[in-house]
Amino acid sequence: DSGVTQTPKHLITATGQRVTLRCSPRSGDLSVYWYQQSLDQGLQFLIQYYNGEERAKGNILERFSAQQFPDLHSELNLSSLELGDSALYFCASRGGLGNEQFFGPGTRLTVL
């Protein structure tokens, strides 16, 4: 167990809908990273937050947005969902005593 939690584990929704994925980092970690992993694809970096502020952006679509709250949990909002958005979404946290990045178990999103 990495200490990073993500909810929900699975999400099934329809095209055009909006969903929110939640991530709680390890205790003491200030940084949260979001990744997308499609079937048989590598990890695609979406966005990073550090202590509530956006620090880096990757290949994140304009339909996607994220934020990190004062209690350091983070949410990834996906809107106007398309079939191609079906993927595993992982968050990872970093900080505290080390520089390593630890991943949560992921949220599996299925868009029908």
Next chain:
Amino acid sequence: QKEVEQDPGPLSVPEGAIVSLNCTYSNSAFQYFMWYRQYSRKGPELLMYTYSSGNKEDGRFTAQVDKSSKYISLFIRDSQPSDSATYLCAMVSGNFNKFYFGSGTKLNVKP
């Protein structure tokens, strides 16, 4: 050109074999190098973490970094069927803003 290149495999070896997994990269700013293991669509698990060039050993795993060649390796000794997974290399510069991942190598260790 991708920032990080990794052979996707699959790599199939008999139990007990020594496995060598490799990544190359193009960005000389990378300073920290990691290997993750991912079982069947689960969250990647951090295996090894190294800073700059050199070797690091942890049990059956050895991570090697050659910054002059922009090449990193993970060696697995006495491989076990439980090592069957996808192995991802990752690297980051000193600001830790963005981690770059290889596409992953799928390893199958046959009993």
